[in-house]
Amino acid sequence: MPRPRSYSETDIAAAALAVIDHDGLAALTMRAVAVRLGLGTMSLYRYVSDREQLEGLVVDLVLSAVDTTPPPDLPWDEQLTVLVERVRAAAAAHPQAIPLALTHRHTSANVLRWAEAVLGVLTAAGFTEDRRAIALRCLLGHLIGSIQMDHLGPLSGAGTEAMARLSPEAYPLLAETAREAREVTAGDEFRRGFRILLLGLRASLDQAAETGPEVTNQ
Amino acid sequence: MPRPRSYSETDIAAAALAVIDHDGLAALTMRAVAVRLGLGTMSLYRYVSDREQLEGLVVDLVLSAVDTTPPPDLPWDEQLTVLVERVRAAAAAHPQAIPLALTHRHTSANVLRWAEAVLGVLTAAGFTEDRRAIALRCLLGHLIGSIQMDHLGPLSGAGTEAMARLSPEAYPLLAETAREAREVTAGDEFRRGFRILLLGLRASLDQAAETGPEVTNQ
DNA sequence: CGTCGTAGGCGTACAACATACGCCTACGGA
DNA sequence: TCCGTAGGCGTATGTTGTACGCCTACGACG
Missing domain, CATH: 1.10.10.60 (Homeodomain-like)
Known part of the structure; x- marks a missing residue:
């Protein structure tokens, strides 16, 4: 050689x-x-x-900086929170590279590694079959959406500032909401939004249990 | 002139x-x-x-093709579903333009128009103050994330196909999930994911009512 | 210790792009 | 009829990604 x-x-x-x-x-x-x-x-x-x-x-x-080991001894929703937050942190470390990450994420093996970890947590939580797929997709969608929104204007950023100064006649609710949202940090915004998604996941899990356990393993 | x-x-x-x-x-x-x-x-x-x-x-x-009149005589969650679905449809009509929409969405007045409509529905549903802002952000995040995921590989698309063929030793859950997810159409995937988000929004609304109604108007 | 094939390194070249500049010209009001 | 404004365009420039073909450093084998 x-x-x-x-x-x-x-x-x-x-x-x-x-x-x-x-x-x-x-x-x-x-x-x-x-x-x-x-x-x-x-x-x-x-x-x-x-x-x-x-x-x-x-x-x-x-994305290689993302640790995909789920934190042990935590309920599944908190495990998911940590896993998602780690990706967010990795993205935040290189804000200028975010558009690249959004375009090329499907080519990165690290994404697969991360998805595998999330699926592990979801499986342990009781998500199976296509419900599990939808849940993963939900989490990924929320994560991607949030990263992108963080990137071009968090609630407390310039975009919101501009909206707050919007004509209240044309956009009354938007202007008011923007004014109220100026206090919310990007991190809070993300966490509170994610909490809502988790509430939904838990509710969907309960519903599935009611309707019929299908082929619940174990 | x-x-x-x-x-x-x-x-x-x-x-x-x-x-x-x-x-x-x-x-x-x-x-x-x-x-x-x-x-x-x-x-x-x-x-x-x-x-x-x-x-x-x-x-x-x-985005000008999006009708932002909330459909009347429907519960708030179904109104939101329609509003969100309309954006998705507009994006789907020009799939090649989607990356542009993601980059330039904050400059379009039509986005503001749409956000105003969504806020109207949320307000009527009982969301107030920063809860309302978070809810909007949640919906937008989910929408953006989903559109982007639709765009570069829906669950039933080529990406999933590739994942299904992934080595089951390295990614056991991912390969299995991808195989199961092949049946799910992009529309179903979106709707079922969105339903989970709505469950979360409803739950967060109930929680807010319990904890203390704060300054509930009306 | 020589020799040789492979693969690294680079200078030149080119096509496509966004865009600055300055000219000509069509048009509508006076 | 005339004039100023704004539309239209030809040319030119700087930057980009990248094809091509040459030289050269290196390591294995003799």
């Missing part, structure tokens, strides 16, 4: 992420990453075949 | 949307839109200052 690689995939991803963190997502170009690595532009193509693949590596790196 | 405009903003947006629908989002270039309008490339800049603004117009056009 001649000429061993100078950089690992992680090195490449770290360089790209550094560019993003430092100069924003728009600054992520093949040239910029190559310069950061001390490479010529085209040398970067020895490591990735594509800009697309480079972005995938970045997402994978960001 | 000399030389009246040849095209309205809606014309511009329609042309851009036509390009997207016909040739995909990647084909959305200033040139392509200009050609479609029978204009030279630079003439387009008489109507929009920016590619960014052009994208905003497209999103606004897509």
Whole structure:
């Protein structure tokens, strides 16, 4: 084997992420990453075949920070809260990379790892078959939606500020709500919203138990 | 006023949307839109200052199709279901434009119109103050998350297919769940997930009533 | 210790893009 | 009829991703 690689995939991803963190997502170009690595532009193509693949590596790196071990000795809803919060934290650590994560999340093995962990908790909680699939989908949907909303304007951010200044004639409720919501931090907003989703999951679990246990294992 | 405009903003947006629908989002270039309008490339800049603004117009056009009149004579949760479903339908009508909608949604007046309608339903249902804000945020988060998930791989789509073929040793639950989820259509998946969210909202409403009605109006 | 094939590294080149600038021109009010 | 405003466009520039083809460092084998 001649000429061993100078950089690992992680090195490449770290360089790209550094560019993003430092100069924003728009600054992520093949040239910029190559310069950061001390490479010529085209040398970067020895490591990735594509800009697309480079972005995938970045997402994978960001998500690799997520610990997918469910915290033990907690009820299932609190376990889920922790698991979801960890992803949120990982995303928050690199806010400029969030649009990338939303586009490339389906290519990252770390997402699968995380989903597997969530399914473990759901299964232990009593979710089975397609109910389990829907529950996972619900959690993922809420998580993605929330991350995206955090990203471009949390309740207490500039967007809400603008809404609060909206003409109360055209949007009476919206203006009022925005004014009230200015106090709510992004974290609170997320947690309280997630609590509502958990209430729903628990209720759906109870309903399923009433209607008929189907093939409840154990 | 000399030389009246040849095209309205809606014309511009329609042309851009036509390009997207016909040739995909990647084909959305200033040139392509200009050609479609029978204009030279630079003439387009008489109507929009920016590619960014052009994208905003497209999103606004897509969302303008959403009827924000809450259906009367229905319980609040079913009203919400209809309102949310309408946005989903509007997005589904132009699947290729969805990434744009996710990026530019905060600039569209139609989003405000929709939020106002949702807040009306929530208020009538008994949600007040910051509870109302959280509820709205919950609904929006779920909606955005679901649209995005629909877009890049519904449960019954290719992504799930790939997951079902995943190594059962590495991801036992995920592979099993994906296999079970193949039957679930995107619509069902959305509706059943949304039903869970509504269960949660109702439960949170009941909890609020128990704990103390605070300043319940009326 | 030489030699050779593989794979790393890079300079050049090109096509597509958004967009700045400056010119011509169609139009409507006077 | 004339004039100013605003529409329309040709040209040009800088930035992007990336194909191509060359040189070169390296490690295994002789």
